[in-house]
Amino acid sequence: MELSILGCHGGESSKHKTSSFLVDGVIALDAGAITSMLSLEDQRAVRSVLVSHAHLDHVKDLAALADNRCQQGGPTLRVFGVPATIAILREHFFNDLVWPDFTRIATPVGPTVELVTVEPEATFAVADGYEARAVLVHHTIDTCAFVVDTPAGAIAYSGDTGPTDRFWEVLSGAADLRALLMEVSFPDEHHALAKASGHHTPETLAVDLDKLHDQNGVPTLLYHIKPVFEAAVEKQLARIRGRNMEICRLGEQFIL
Numbered sequence: 001m002e003l004s005i006l007g008c009h010g011g012e013s014s015k016h017k018t019s020s021f022l023v024d025g026v027i028a029l030d031a032g033a034i035t036s037m038l039s040l041e042d043q044r045a046v047r048s049v050l051v052s053h054a055h056l057d058h059v060k061d062l063a064a065l066a067d068n069r070c071q072q073g074g075p076t077l078r079v080f081g082v083p084a085t086i087a088i089l090r091e092h093f094f095n096d097l098v099w100p101d102f103t104r105i106a107t108p109v110g111p112t113v114e115l116v117t118v119e120p121e122a123t124f125a126v127a128d129g130y131e132a133r134a135v136l137v138h139h140t141i142d143t144c145a146f147v148v149d150t151p152a153g154a155i156a157y158s159g160d161t162g163p164t165d166r167f168w169e170v171l172s173g174a175a176d177l178r179a180l181l182m183e184v185s186f187p188d189e190h191h192a193l194a195k196a197s198g199h200h201t202p203e204t205l206a207v208d209l210d211k212l213h214d215q216n217g218v219p220t221l222l223y224h225i226k227p228v229f230e231a232a233v234e235k236q237l238a239r240i241r242g243r244n245m246e247i248c249r250l251g252e253q254f255i256l
């Protein structure tokens with residue numbers, strides 16, 4: 001499995017891009033940085049986007065991706081999310097006000113965008129050979145993690161979350177887990193802000209990682225660090241011992 005880091009920060013600047021990861025060139029996990037990081041040709045190869053929740057830093061590039069896809073003549077871009085996420089995208093994003101409703105704009109091969117609602121914990125087909133499950137996590141709006149099964153093993157993506165339980169239960173039983181993309185946002189001294197906004201600090205992350213069983217040594221790739229607090233969070237993460245952890249860097253590729 002090939003994993004590309006398109007965006008891995010909890011904010012944006014010329015050196016920071018918001019959450020987006022690409023699996024085997026065809027499945028995107030969130031859309032914080034797709035069009036700003038991929039050529040037109042590579043954008044067209046993206047068949048599906050799994051959206052963890054409707055916050056702008058995770059969905060914004062759906063706008064330009066849909067627009068380009070329409071002019072490219074397809075194929076249909078399939079956007080998956082739990083019910084609340086899809087409802088928000090319909091009402092507040094592809095609503096013919098903020099942006100055209102690309103679910104009703106056709107290409108020669110079908111609609112430009114298809115919004116697909118998935119139920120938490122139910123397995124669904126994402127693309128040929130790829131299945132996924134959504135698992136609800138703890139954030140300020142309905143948010144899910146995803147566990148994606150690929151022909152070369154599974155990868156898990158936490159979405160935005162603070163301390164949570166069910167995700168770790170599901171992961172502890174996941175077969176052939178190759179990597180975990182895990183959020184951490186604020187430094188420990190901003191724990192009140194992290195708690196109020198449904199995010200992790202290094203301290204709460206260390207406690208949550210202990211809930212993961214029977215996945216010893218799974219590569220844990222950290223993302224969503226707030227750019228303003230980058231140095232402080234990285235320093236505090238360095239104190240967590242005994243984990244196979246790495247901080248994601250823009251443009252990195254992993255073969256898992």
Ligand SMILES: [Zn+2]
Nearest residue numbers: 053055139160
């Ligand atoms: Zn969020």
Ligand SMILES: [Zn+2]
Nearest residue numbers: 010055057160
């Ligand atoms: Zn976010």
